[in-house]
Amino acid sequence: MTALAILGVLSSALFSGASLLYATLGETINQRAGIVNLGLEGVLLISGATAVAVTSLTGNPYFGILAAVLAGGLTNIIMAFLVVTRKGNQLASGLALMFFGFGVSALIGRAFVGLRIDGLPRFALPGLANLPPRYSSLFQFDMLIYLAIPAAVFVWWLLFRTRWGLGVRAVGENADTAFAAGRNPNLVKYQALFAGGLLAGLGAAHLTIAYVLNWSEFMTGGRGFIAIALVIFSKWNPIRAIAGALLFSGAVAFQLLLQASGVEISPFLLDTLPYLLTILVLMLWGGSRKYAAPASLGRVYMGTE
Amino acid sequence: MNKKPLYSVMGALMVLALLLAACGTAETPTEAPAEPTTTAQEPVQEEPTAVPPPEEPTEEGPCLIIGALHGGPINDAGYNQAMHESVMAIADNIDCVEIIEAENVPEEAGATTTIENMISEGAGMIIATAFNHQYPALELAGKYPDVIFEHAGGWEMSGNFANFFGEPPEAWYLMGVAAGNMTETDKLGFVAAFPLGWTLTFANAFHLGALSVNPDVETTVSYTFNWGDSAKEADATNALINQGADVITMHVDSPATVISTAETRGAYSVGFQSLHAQEFAPEYWISGTGYTLGDTLTWLTSTVLDGTWEPIFLRCGLWDGCMAMAPFGPRVPQEVQDEVMDVSAVLEAGDLVVFAGPIYDQDGNVVVAEGEVLTPDLMSSVDWLVQGMVGSSQ
Numbered sequence: 179m180t181a182l183a184i185l186g187v188l189s190s191a192l193f194s195g196a197s198l199l200y201a202t203l204g205e206t207i208n209q210r211a212g213i214v215n216l217g218l219e220g221v222l223l224i225s226g227a228t229a230v231a232v233t234s235l236t237g238n239p240y241f242g243i244l245a246a247v248l249a250g251g252l253t254n255i256i257m258a259f260l261v262v263t264r265k266g267n268q269l270a271s272g273l274a275l276m277f278f279g280f281g282v283s284a285l286i287g288r289a290f291v292g293l294r295i296d297g298l299p300r301f302a303l304p305g306l307a308n309l310p311p312r313y314s315s316l317f318q319f320d321m322l323i324y325l326a327i328p329a330a331v332f333v334w335w336l337l338f339r340t341r342w343g344l345g346v347r348a349v350g351e352n353a354d355t356a357f358a359a360g361r362n363p364n365l366v367k368y369q370a371l372f373a374g375g376l377l378a379g380l381g382a383a384h385l386t387i388a389y390v391l392n393w394s395e396f397m398t399g400g401r402g403f404i405a406i407a408l409v410i411f412s413k414w415n416p417i418r419a420i421a422g423a424l425l426f427s428g429a430v431a432f433q434l435l436l437q438a439s440g441v442e443i444s445p446f447l448l449d450t451l452p453y454l455l456t457i458l459v460l461m462l463w464g465g466s467r468k469y470a471a472p473a474s475l476g477r478v479y480m481g482t483e
Numbered sequence: 484m485n486k487k488p489l490y491s492v493m494g495a496l497m498v499l500a501l502l503l504a505a506c507g508t509a510e511t512p513t514e515a516p517a518e519p520t521t522t523a524q525e526p527v528q529e530e531p532t533a534v535p536p537p538e539e540p541t542e543e544g545p546c547l548i549i550g551a552l553h554g555g556p557i558n559d560a561g562y563n564q565a566m567h568e569s570v571m572a573i574a575d576n577i578d579c580v581e582i583i584e585a586e587n588v589p590e591e592a593g594a595t596t597t598i599e600n601m602i603s604e605g606a607g608m609i610i611a612t613a614f615n616h617q618y619p620a621l622e623l624a625g626k627y628p629d630v631i632f633e634h635a636g637g638w639e640m641s642g643n644f645a646n647f648f649g650e651p652p653e654a655w656y657l658m659g660v661a662a663g664n665m666t667e668t669d670k671l672g673f674v675a676a677f678p679l680g681w682t683l684t685f686a687n688a689f690h691l692g693a694l695s696v697n698p699d700v701e702t703t704v705s706y707t708f709n710w711g712d713s714a715k716e717a718d719a720t721n722a723l724i725n726q727g728a729d730v731i732t733m734h735v736d737s738p739a740t741v742i743s744t745a746e747t748r749g750a751y752s753v754g755f756q757s758l759h760a761q762e763f764a765p766e767y768w769i770s771g772t773g774y775t776l777g778d779t780l781t782w783l784t785s786t787v788l789d790g791t792w793e794p795i796f797l798r799c800g801l802w803d804g805c806m807a808m809a810p811f812g813p814r815v816p817q818e819v820q821d822e823v824m825d826v827s828a829v830l831e832a833g834d835l836v837v838f839a840g841p842i843y844d845q846d847g848n849v850v851v852a853e854g855e856v857l858t859p860d861l862m863s864s865v866d867w868l869v870q871g872m873v874g875s876s877q
Binding site for chain 1: 705
């Protein structure tokens with residue numbers, strides 16, 4: 179385990195963890211409002227395809243990010259319509275959205291598969307740029323990675339230090355009580371889902387135009403579900419989500435490192451390492467009241483009619 | 484006010500619209516594998532707008548309709564694109580042939596439905612290009628004895644089922660020669676999808692080629708367990724580079740991500756599957772190989788057309804035109820290019836065989852004895868890596 183290898187794990191953890199973190203933050207807002215969005219995978223795919231399409235067509239990755247963020251928000255509005263206005267079952271609606279996302283993203287992305295896009299520019303912090311190329315290229319991050327942790331802090335601040343966040347959490351705990359206190363639960367849920375969608379779109383944009391730099395069908399490979407698991411893993415707290423995302427992507431990078439260093443464990447087994455780690459943490463940090471889910475998570479709010 | 488009836492009507496109309504749309508686009512199902520329901524529900528006979536014969540069936544109609552199916556998207560700059568271009572070459576070479584193509588056909592389940600759809604639209608020849616299309620195609624070959632089936636890369640044969648493929652190992656050996664010369668750290672990286680026989684064979688050939696010019700070289704194999712998980716491929720490439728590898732190559736469906744990632748880290752790359760891969764690495768490209776089976780498929784089609792088709796286990800290599808080598812990248816010095824071309828001439832003449840014994844595996848056991856040669860049919864079931872390689876073979 180050379181220094182390069184260990185730093186490499188850290189670097190990979192940040193690279194692939196950033197998109198996971200944004201998606202987790204988005205889902206945290208959704209779940210704090212009481213809505214489980216199982217369609218996150220579909221949202222990520224649609225946003226990712228949009229990001230690649232717009233970046234490829236305009237040649238400007240920033241437009242791509244903008245388009246992806248909006249696409250994510252709008253896709254989540256579809257979820258909001260199904261779950262809040264039509265009062266559909268959240269789990270079924272989410273899954274339906276996921277399948278919808280598979281199809282729509284494939285359609286949008288079809289013309290752009292295999293095309294090379296110019297990603298976001300990467301730069302290293304001043305001190306790190308002077309290292310030999312193999313090291314300094316480890317720390318060439320694009321701006322979305324630098325913004326990931328501040329974004330988590332921002333979401334924490336939003337949920338726990340603003341009136342709007344208080345409303346979101348109140349609706350997530352008990353929508354009837356929130357309604358009695360003067361809030362409009364349906365409006366709050368729409369807002370929360372839109373905000374969550376914006377963040378998910380940002381995560382997908384990072385994945386496609388800053389990390390992988392191309393589009394292929396189903397390229398998120400289950401990241402949406404990992405994000406949902408990480409929300410629970412981080413006990414619906416955005417700050418702990420940072421640890422969750424970094425731990426998971428660090429584990430993925432670590433098992434690849436183990437494979438590459440010739441360790442005698444079957445690569446199939448190593449591949450399961452990140453998921454085992456997630457289950458382990460879920461088991462250990464079980465359920466105390468402090469860490470419990472928002473009380474109305476998954477429940478459909480029937481309104482006062 | 485109860486809006487439920489309105490929503491119900493809207494919902495029903497949307498579902499109807501989707502079903503009708505599915506009827507009209509039967510020949511290129513790009514639906515996700517999770518939604519096979521729409522095409523499966525339509526009884527095949529009822530499709531009114533089935534085939535788009537818009538481009539004139541000539542006065543006599545096409546002399547042959549060929550149905551081609553791919554496991555992934557045809558513009559992936561990788562395997563599927565190479566196969567797609569080979570199939571399109573048939574239409575370029577033989578005017579009266581009409582081609583129906585389906586991409587993103589999920590490995591087995593959708594393959595059966597797709598092939599049957601194509602046959603019902605008049606296909607007389609089916610070209611199945613994904614690895615896992617073999618058994619569905621074989622089964623249907625039994626059911627439709629008048630249709631000719633060709634599968635890419637398999638080994639089964641029957642009265643109307645045969646297969647064809649390029650011979651990558653020699654091309655890989657040449658790539659190894661180039662890589663062994665270009666590496667400065669003496670470490671090469673190989674990103675693989677699964678530890679399959681062919682994957683190991685390619686990695687072994689690559690390593691043997693590198694060994695022949697650089698006895699200290701070490702090749703590390705890393706698995707992503709997915710033919711196309713780009714984020715995993717990016718991670719695996721980074722992990723290999725962090726372990727010290729400065730030349731990266733791969734056996735996954737599309738080389739795009741691996742090559743772009745290597746390029747951003749300043750590592751050399753060697754491409755595979757399709758020659759388009761070079762676009763992703765303008766600077767650190769060494770070379771690459773790709774399948775160029777257009778002429779072979781044209782020949783096979785012509786035998787079908789004049790009735791002389793026979794099931795043969797067709798393999799052809801670099802010098803038969805079935806595989807091609809990409810141009811060398813800007814950083815490859817002339818001496819290295821010359822050496823690769825010299826070795827190529829020696830291989831072509833048959834004076835050098837890639838898998839000639841003695842070959843030892845990672846534990847030092849002899850896997851190909853002195854004086855013996857590993858034959859192509861054994862290459863697909865290889866389960867060892869050559870000595871000096873790092874990584875698991877199972």
